[in-house]
Amino acid sequence: MSDHTPSPDQAPGAPHPRETVQLIGQDAAQQAFLTAYNSDRLHHGWLLTGPRGVGKATLAWRIAQFLLATPPSDDTGLFGAPPPPGTLDIDLDHPITHRIHAGAEPGLAAITRSVNDQGRLRNEIVVDDIRKLGRFFGLSSADGGRRVVIVDSADEMNVSAANALLKMLEEPPARTTLLLISHQPSRLLPTIRSRCRTLRLAPLDPDDMQAALAQTNTEVFGQTDHLAALAAGSVGNAVRLINLGGLELYAELIAILGTLPRLDRQRALKLAETAAQRGAAEKFDLLLSLIDIALSRLALTGATGAAPMPEAALNEAETLTRLSGSPRQARHWAEVAALITARTRHGQAVNLDPASLVLDTVFKIQEIAGHSR
Template identity: 85%
Template sequence: MSDDTPTPDQAPGAPHPRETQRLFGQDSAEQAFMSAYTSERLHHGWLITGPRGVGKATLAWRIARFLLATPPIEDDGLFGAPPPPDSLEIDPDHPVAHRIQAGAEPGLASITRSLNDQGRLRNEIVVDDIRKLGKFFGLSSTDGGRRVVIVDSADEMNVSAANALLKMLEEPPARTTLLLISHQPSRLLPTIRSRCRTLRLSPLGPEDMQAALMQTGAQMPEKTDHLAALAAGSVGDAVRLINLGGLEIYAELIAILGTLPRMDRQRALALAEAAAQRGAAERFELLLTLIDVALSRLALTGATGSAPMPEAAPNEAETLTRLSATPHQARKWAEVAAVITARARHGQSVNLDPAALVLDTVFKIQETAGQSR
């Protein structure tokens, strides 16, 4: 991969987690780890879970920096131990921080999806990615220092890789901490989950979201309430929405829904053609995600009797309330959401033309709007 291509553990348009100094909105998770550390009950395996984009990788790299830069109690010398640390903060000028920033810290190994023999990024973490840790443990054990492994994300391990990692969790090398990042821990082997302590991260509130976005350098939109509604507390999703024009795509989608049941087919066709443009794979994937969001918000509106707030697009509340005013309509939208998601994923798997797939989806929505009247 070229230098400007995001790595598998980096959100497009955002700094790499190792470059992110501050973590916002996750004080409880940080304090849970610090409590284990200061009480000398530091577990060898940690499962860091939560929605995408809420800071799981940032927390893992903060923990790695802290563990590698903080001397053990027995190494404190003859003049008494200093007070135990009360946060994960490490001076950016610390040698460990510099080495991690440069990707040159010998006590740290980062496991992500690797390139195959053709130089293409694999879809999963394979057993060879895990087995290379054997060499890492052998080289780093010579200085007797602490070692940290970050797996991002553990959900992407295939069966062989998961079993290889399980053996390390069952018989962990001395002075080693394994940090497993997981967006969907239910996909992991139960035996892996049982051998790790869990740190659960939560979606960010508005103020923490604003601060975290400013740290990424993302260009903030004028309508931050729309962004907050669509991102649902995920900084990663917010950056993706900003960089791919997600707010504009969702606004157009809501505008098209506003023409139902007599849908504006010209606008629907334009939306479909935009998704089919060369090099628009990420925007196409985002569009499918936003269609799912719109249908979910439609179902929620009918189920609760009011549209979700804040609005995620202009006139969204009016449109959602008109199309989904009763629990019966809510059920219809929930059912069609499941059908559309399955059809869309199948269409992707057989390389169906994106424009045709989007039009098929929009016409299915139009059909449902007619049945729900």
């Protein structure tokens, strides 16, 4: 992969999961794996699930490092069996750590979306990505040590790749552990899910979020409550919001909604133009996601009788309460959210002009706001 090709298993602006020193806020998942390991119930396949950006990939790399650096329990050595490990931590100076950070550990294979013949990142993991594991198993079997495979993410496998991986789960090579990262496990083959043990990772609370962001060297200048509300416990989401100006985008979106039903068309046009700037594809995708969030929070406000807290932007609660003040309006906004999400994703799929798509979406929201009064 060239230096200009983004890594599919790394959040923009954040360190790669293999370089993350500490996994914050996921003690339960780490302890569940350790308990299985210390009880000699180490399953050959593990499915790491949970929202994007909560530490699934970091946990996978920590488990891989732990397994490759920890002698098997049947290797008692000269002084008998060592005490069972109480943590997944491995010394930063350990040779395994150095080799993993350098991408040179022969006992570890990481499967992600690969680059095609034109040098572009594929949209899915293809069967050849999985088949190359055959060579990995053949080359790494000579030393008789453990082998670990990380698939990030398993959701991105096409049908042929998924079937090829299923065969490995059904007949796993000796001393091999497969770690499958999944944001949406319902998209996986049921037979893949049934052959893995699941580790569920939860969204981070605000304190853990702040600690995790500090570890990524991402600076947050105020608005921590707004960030916590929009990121939904995901460090990956928080880093993306900060790096792409997501807090400012959402604040402007709420300000525009605050002008409804008499839409401030000039502000709406200016917002749409931010999605049409050169190289703004990521910001365009983020803006569509923020529209989804705003509509969901509108529906939640009407359903519960109160705006969600903390606010995700200044004056958000007042705007949401005015536009969605009853269960009837909540149902209406929920239907609208599904409709607009389908419209925007279709528009992306057929490459509609980003500014036109955003403006059309805002006008549709204006129309609906007028009908729901």
